[in-house]
Amino acid sequence: MCLISVVIVECGTEINLTMNNDYGNDYGYVRVSTKKQNEDRQLVALQECGIKPENIFVDKQSGKDFNRPAYRRLMKKIKSGDTIFIKSIDRLGRNYEEIIEQWRMITKERKACIVVIDMPLLDTRRKDKDLTGVFVADLVLQILSYVAQTEREYNRQRQAEGIAVAQAKGVRFGRPALKRPEDFTSLHEAWKRKEISARLAAKKLGITHRTFLSWVGGGV
Numbered sequence: 001m002c003l004i005s006v007v008i009v010e011c012g013t014e015i016n017l018t019m020n021n022d023y024g025n026d027y028g029y030v031r032v033s034t035k036k037q038n039e040d041r042q043l044v045a046l047q048e049c050g051i052k053p054e055n056i057f058v059d060k061q062s063g064k065d066f067n068r069p070a071y072r073r074l075m076k077k078i079k080s081g082d083t084i085f086i087k088s089i090d091r092l093g094r095n096y097e098e099i100i101e102q103w104r105m106i107t108k109e110r111k112a113c114i115v116v117i118d119m120p121l122l123d124t125r126r127k128d129k130d131l132t133g134v135f136v137a138d139l140v141l142q143i144l145s146y147v148a149q150t151e152r153e154y155n156r157q158r159q160a161e162g163i164a165v166a167q168a169k170g171v172r173f174g175r176p177a178l179k180r181p182e183d184f185t186s187l188h189e190a191w192k193r194k195e196i197s198a199r200l201a202a203k204k205l206g207i208t209h210r211t212f213l214s215w216v217g218g219g220v
Contacts, residue, residue, distance in 0.1 A: 024081030028056040029074055031091045042087040045117050049085050080111040083125060088118045089144060096149040103141055119144065180215060181205050188216055
């Protein structure tokens with residue numbers, strides 16, 4: 001909440017009025033996990049909410065460690081009464097703990113507001129000093145964050161189980177094994193007789209030194 005001082009001069013007398021201003025600056029935050037992903041969808045949503053381009057902060061990297069330069073700059077700028085707009089709740093973090101911690105820090109410590117565009121219930125802007133909206137938003141956040149993390153963990157478990165079943169059926173993952181050239185046997189024999197070095201044999205075969213050693217050591 002900002003304080004505005006207004007000096008009114010009336011009949012030669014200065015009257016100093018101090019008023020509360022509940023309306024701070026509006027900011028937008030955008031995050032995409034990789035530089036190849038397009039942030040246009042998030043930017044359009046923020047601009048439709050009236051966020052000025054110069055007040056939009058964009059990070060193009062993973063949020064797993066929360067070491068994000070644009071987000072840190074935004075956190076240094078916000079003050080009491082400001083509002084941060086985000087397209088979806090997972091822009092704040094990649095797991096339940098991170099989202100809850102950032103939400104608490106922004107709304108409780110910085111006393112700023114958060115608006116999640118995709119979820120109208122997650123809007124902490126105070127109207128007529130009524131805290132009901134803030135309470136509802138906090139409650140919904142707890143539920144949605146927990147459900148989101150549970151779903152991610154379930155998907156990871158399902159993926160791991162699928163891989164295990166496939167491996168049990170003989171399915172091999174990763175790059176296919178490199179086929180040995182026809183002259184491998186002769187070069188292998190020459191190497192065993194110490195007529196040629198492993199590096200030279202690998203070069204003649206068009207493979208790496210490590211691959212040649214793996215082959216002669218019994219690798220597939």
